[in-house]
Amino acid sequence: MRFLNRTGLIVVGAVGLVGIATLAGCSTRTQEAASGPSAAPLESPSLAAAADYSALTSVVDKTRAAVEAGDFAKAKTEFETFESVWAPVEDGIKAKSSSAYDSIEESMDKVSGALKASQPNKDEVLAALKTMDEAIASVSK
Structure with missing residues (x-):
């Protein structure tokens, strides 16, 4: 019963791989469906957001400390990290409070612009x- 040539084996092998991948995907979907919408995920979105918000606050605090010490070069360096912690949470903040989002965006521009000046105010x-x-505090509650 040798009906398959090399091409046939490749097709059978590829179909088998697709079938396994499909089953793996179904298994994941089945687990999600079984857990239902009321089941708590392993990591609560609000806990993840709070952690990200604390990262935002940390950058603001470090920048403030450098400004208060009169070290504007350090303040600029500290504040340059804000965008990397802002990007993952900005959509969530915008959805939660458009006014907080707008305030943060406007403040970002002000801080960046002021720190680029030769004599920052x-x-x-x-x-x-x-x-x-x-x-940030208004949306982290």
Whole structure:
């Protein structure tokens, strides 16, 4: 009963791989369906968001400390990391509070712009950081 040539074996092998991949995908979907919408995931989205919000606050705090110390080069370096922690949470914040989102975005621009100046205005930067911190706090509740 040798009906399959090499091409046939490749086709049978490929069909087998697709079948295994399909079963693996079904298994995952079945587990998700079995857990139902009311089942708690392993990591709560609100806990993940709170962790990300604390990362935002941490950048603001480090930037503020550098500004208060008059070290604007360090403040600029610290604040450059804000975008990397902002990107993963900005859509969630925008969905939760468009006014907080707008406030954070506006404050980001103010802080970045002020820190790029040859003589940054300490009060301007601190005010923008405070506004940003308050907006973050308003959505982290």
